Amino acid sequence: xxxxxxxxxxxxxxxxxxxxxxxxxxxxxxxxxxxxxxxxxxxxxxxxxxxxxxxxxxxxxxxxxxxxxxxxxxxxxxxxxxxxxxxxxxxxxxxxxxxxxxxxxxxxxxxxxxxxxxxxxxxxxxxxxxxxxxxxxxxxxxxxxxxxxxxxxxxxxxxxxxxxxxxxxxxxxxxxxxxxxxxxxxxxxxxxxxxxxxxxxxxxxxxxxxxxxxxxxxxxxxxxxxxxxxxxxxxxxxxxxxxxxxxxxxxxxxxxxxxxxxxxxxxxxxxxxxxxxxxxxxxxxxxxxxxxxxxxxxxxxxxxxxxxxxxxxxxxxxxxxxxxxxxxxxxxxxxxxxxxxxxxxxxxxxxxxxxxxxxxxxxxxxxxxxxxxxxxxxxxxxxxxxxxxxxxxxxxxxxxxxxxxxxxxxxxxxxxxxxxxxxxxxxxxxxxxxxxxxxxxxxxxxxxxxxxxxxxxxxxxxxxxxxxxxxxxxxxxxxxxxxxxxxxxxxxxxxxxxxxxxxxxxxxxxxxxxxxxxxxxxxxxxxxxxxxxxxxxxxxxxxxxxxxxxxxxxxxxxxxxxxxxxxxxxxxxxxxxxxxxxxxxxxxxxxxxxxxxxxxxxxxxxxxxxxxxxxxxxxxxxxxxxxxxxxxxxxxxxxxxxxxxxxxxx
Numbered sequence: 001x002x003x004x005x006x007x008x009x010x011x012x013x014x015x016x017x018x019x020x021x022x023x024x025x026x027x028x029x030x031x032x033x034x035x036x037x038x039x040x041x042x043x044x045x046x047x048x049x050x051x052x053x054x055x056x057x058x059x060x061x062x063x064x065x066x067x068x069x070x071x072x073x074x075x076x077x078x079x080x081x082x083x084x085x086x087x088x089x090x091x092x093x094x095x096x097x098x099x100x101x102x103x104x105x106x107x108x109x110x111x112x113x114x115x116x117x118x119x120x121x122x123x124x125x126x127x128x129x130x131x132x133x134x135x136x137x138x139x140x141x142x143x144x145x146x147x148x149x150x151x152x153x154x155x156x157x158x159x160x161x162x163x164x165x166x167x168x169x170x171x172x173x174x175x176x177x178x179x180x181x182x183x184x185x186x187x188x189x190x191x192x193x194x195x196x197x198x199x200x201x202x203x204x205x206x207x208x209x210x211x212x213x214x215x216x217x218x219x220x221x222x223x224x225x226x227x228x229x230x231x232x233x234x235x236x237x238x239x240x241x242x243x244x245x246x247x248x249x250x251x252x253x254x255x256x257x258x259x260x261x262x263x264x265x266x267x268x269x270x271x272x273x274x275x276x277x278x279x280x281x282x283x284x285x286x287x288x289x290x291x292x293x294x295x296x297x298x299x300x301x302x303x304x305x306x307x308x309x310x311x312x313x314x315x316x317x318x319x320x321x322x323x324x325x326x327x328x329x330x331x332x333x334x335x336x337x338x339x340x341x342x343x344x345x346x347x348x349x350x351x352x353x354x355x356x357x358x359x360x361x362x363x364x365x366x367x368x369x370x371x372x373x374x375x376x377x378x379x380x381x382x383x384x385x386x387x388x389x390x391x392x393x394x395x396x397x398x399x400x401x402x403x404x405x406x407x408x409x410x411x412x413x414x415x416x417x418x419x420x421x422x423x424x425x426x427x428x429x430x431x432x433x434x435x436x437x438x439x440x441x442x443x444x445x446x447x448x449x450x451x452x453x454x455x456x457x458x459x460x461x462x463x464x465x466x467x468x469x470x471x472x473x474x475x476x477x478x479x480x481x482x483x484x485x486x487x488x489x490x491x492x493x494x495x496x497x498x499x500x501x502x503x504x505x506x507x508x509x510x511x512x513x514x515x516x517x518x519x520x521x522x523x524x525x526x527x528x529x530x531x532x533x534x535x536x537x538x539x540x541x542x543x544x545x546x547x548x549x550x551x552x553x554x555x556x557x558x559x560x561x562x563x564x565x566x567x568x569x570x571x572x573x574x575x576x577x578x579x580x581x582x583x584x585x586x587x588x589x590x591x592x593x594x595x596x597x598x599x600x601x602x603x604x605x606x607x608x609x610x611x612x613x614x615x616x617x618x619x620x621x622x623x624x625x626x627x628x629x630x631x632x633x634x635x636x637x638x639x640x641x642x643x644x645x646x647x648x649x650x
Contacts, residue, residue: 003027003061003185004048004153010056011043018044019056023203025153028179030186032196035205039526041189042087042157044205048187049084049155050074061153080108083151085159089142091130097141098126101148108149116147119174121167135162143171147178154179157189172198193482218532221279221518227405227561229254229281230550232507234558235355237551238363239291242304244425244551252433252547253506254282259537261497261509265490266530274490276470277519277530280497283510284569285455285462286315288351290507292618293448308505309441310448316502317444318452323495325460326488336457339586340627342577344458347597347623349570354601356562363555376418377556384411384560392564404561411557420554426545433544435504447614451621456498458624459510463494466511474525585637589630597623 002024010019017040025031033041046052048059050066059066061081066074091100098112105112117123120140125133133141139162146154154175160168172195179186188199196202230251237247261280268275290311297307325332358364362377371377384407391403399406415421467490471483490511498508519525540546577590597619600607607616615621 001027003029004187005060006044006048006057007060008057009044009047009054009059011040011047011052012055018205021057021203021205023201025185025187025201027152027183027185029201030176030179030188030199031201031203032188032190032199033203033205034190034193034196039205041205045155045157045187045189049082049153050078051084080149081152083146083149083154085143085146085154085156087158087161089130089138091138091142091145093131094129096127096129097122097133097137100130100141101126101145104145104149110148110150112148116144116174116178119177120144120171136164136167139163140167140171143175147174150182151184152182153185153187155187158191159188160190160192160195168195214526214529214532217526217529218536221277221515221529221533222536223402223405224515224518225258225279225281225512227408228284228512228565229258231558231562232282232284232287234550234553235287235359235562236290236294236507238359238365238555238558239355240294240298240304240307241364242308244548246304246308248425248544248547248551249433249439249505250507250547251550252541252544253435253501253504255537255541255547256435257497257501257504257506257509257541258282259534259539259541260500261493262530262537263534264497264500265493265511266527266534268489271485271489271492272496273493274467274470274486275527276467276474276486276490277515277525277527278467278470278490278493278511279515279530279533280494280509281512282506283459283498283508284352284565285345285348285459285510286452286508288348288355288620289452289455289618290315291355292351292620293451293614296614296617297448305440306443309438310443310445312438312440312502312505313442313444314448314452315508316442316499318449318456319495319498319502319508321453321456321495322460322463322498323492325457326492326495329460329464329488329491332457332460335628335632336460337631338576338580339582339589340624340631341458342573342575343590343593343597343627344454344573344620344624345576346570346573346594347620348455349566349568349573350598351601351619352566352569353563356559356566359555359559360563361556361559363559366555376420380411380414380418380420380554381556381560381563383414384408384557385563387411388561388564404565408553408557408561411560412553415554415557421552423552425548425551429544429548431544432542433547434542437503439505447612450612450615451618454621454624454628456508459494459508460491463491463511466516467491469516470511470519474519583637585634589627589634592630593623593627596626 003026005024007022009021011017021044023031033044035041043052047054053067061077101112114123117126120143122137122140122144125137130138130141139159143159156175160171163171175186176198178184188196190196233247233250233254237250258281265273265278265280266275267273294307294311297310302310360381361373362371366372366377387410388403388407391399391406394400464487467487471486494510501507501509600617600622601619604617607613610616615625
């Protein structure tokens with residue numbers, strides 16, 4: 001028998017939260033409402049429980065439309081028929097646990113059920129003041145208060161949020177037993193998909209903001225990623241002395257590929273994609289690798305087209321490693337430990353710092369024309385760095401995240417005033433840039449593949465960390481089988497996105513962590529926003545004037561921002577290394593690996609006589625391989641681990 005029904009429910013604040021929602025629950029039955037943070041789960045619970053009038057639709061209980069009833073009739077239903085379990089306990093702090101429950105039983109004219117107290121394991125704390133109880137105990141008291149009034153419909157908003165997994169299961173079983181025994185109904189709001197599946201019906205609310213709000217959210221996300229998206233192509237282009245049109249094409253395809261990749265990731269086509277607001281952008285880890293490999297190819301006499309064909313060909317094949325690894329994540333974790341990952345990330349950051357400081361002084365072109373390190377270049381880079389640092393000290397999170405973009409805009413304006421911007425590259429451009437698969441051909445070199453493959457393996461765990469963080473800030477499960485499927489789909493998408501990107505002529509892509517901060521700040525985790533981001537990026541990438549305009553940014557402007565950014569990558573490596581503590585074994589592995597990696601960055605010729613010398617002359621590969629091999633062969637050390645605050649005996 002149907003006990004409660006919502007018909008065509010809709011609600012709006014400044015924008016439409018949801019509309020045309022229909023749901024029902026039978027006597028003795030249960031339904032769960034799930035969805036991302038901010039989609040309106042709690043709002044619809046309040047509407048069903050008479051606490052909030054809907055903008056549209058009606059709620060039917062006992063054959064009557066609730067919001068057509070008088071205030072007194074609604075009060076009677078709330079007192080005797082409905083029981084609401086809030087996320088906050090709303091207990092009377094000066095009362096004991098027993099007094100809190102007794103008050104509800106008196107108002108509802110019901111006796112306190114000792115069996116419920118025993119099932120919830122609070123019978124021993126009934127005489128304690130609420131303020132003396134733990135958060136979990138308070139939550140169970142609030143649940144007991146609702147059950148003891150014998151309601152016909154229970155509305156529960158994240159009732160197990162403060163409980164451990166075992167206690168949560170026991171509490172939910174108590175709720176399910178109650179509705180079966182009393183021919184009652186349960187409406188449950190939860191982000192726990194496993195818990196939701198225990199209900200008879202599951203309703204998922206889609207957070208679909210209106211056009212204006214979705215567009216604003218998309219622009220906010222783009223502010224966080226746009227500069228990191230286009231600068232890798234600019235840095236690689238400058239370091240390898242690519243023609244301006246080739247660098248511009250790399251920038252354009254970075255935007256197109258990021259748009260296509262984001263759309264693929266957020267929509268979850270079959271097993272592909274996370275279904276989260278996971279924005280794809282250029283993987284900074286490959287900047288140093290591409291420069292090192294490309295420089296070696298040019299020294300061997302390759303022309304620019306052949307070099308790009310080889311670099312992108314290697315990256316294209318390597319991307320399949322990431323896609324294939326989606327089903328091997330549990331095994332890879334045993335090989336690529338925090339120590340190995342930390343060393344590789346540190347080496348990536350340290351390798352890139354040399355590139356950043358070169359840009360700081362005027363770039364690779366300035367090294368050839370004698371203007372490197374001029375006061376003009378140093379002054380311009382210093383202005384950019386100062387602005388970025390000032391914005392990073394601000395309290396507003398949006399301003400902090402926009403610091404690099406603002407710094408580069410300020411630097412660009414200063415460069416215009418100083419006459420350092422060359423607009424000649426913007427002349428005689430075609431109207432559109434059409435993506436051309438394998439524009440420069442396709443070449444593959446095994447030696448270069450081994451170097452790129454190591455970085456790809458690292459990017460797998462970067463993607464895992466970013467996707468986990470996105471699930472957490474979006475209010476989705478971040479453990480359990482449902483999350484593992486989502487994670488596998490996200491890593492698979494990460495690999496396929498890089499396949500698409502490198503085929504189109506872009507550097508490899510990955511999931512960007514910066515967007516998690518935007519989700520936390522705005523409270524908007526709708527994957528529909530990702531569609532707007534994808535569309536904007538693709539459109540920008542199709543207009544060649546956009547990509548070519550970025551090539552006019554002077555090198556000192558890029559260098560001023562990148563000194564900080566690449567330094568932060570190095571610090572991130574240290575944090576990974578220390579994330580699980582460190583003992584003497586990990587210390588020796590890290591020290592040896594970093595020593596070898598940095599050593600070959602200063603004197604790459606030391607391993608010039610070895611076969612496959614390119615592997616050992618690349619600092620990232622050298623440091624990573626050393627860490628990987630030492631981690632496999634060195635015996636385990638059972639000594640206690642120490643952390644950053646402790647002294648480690650050397």
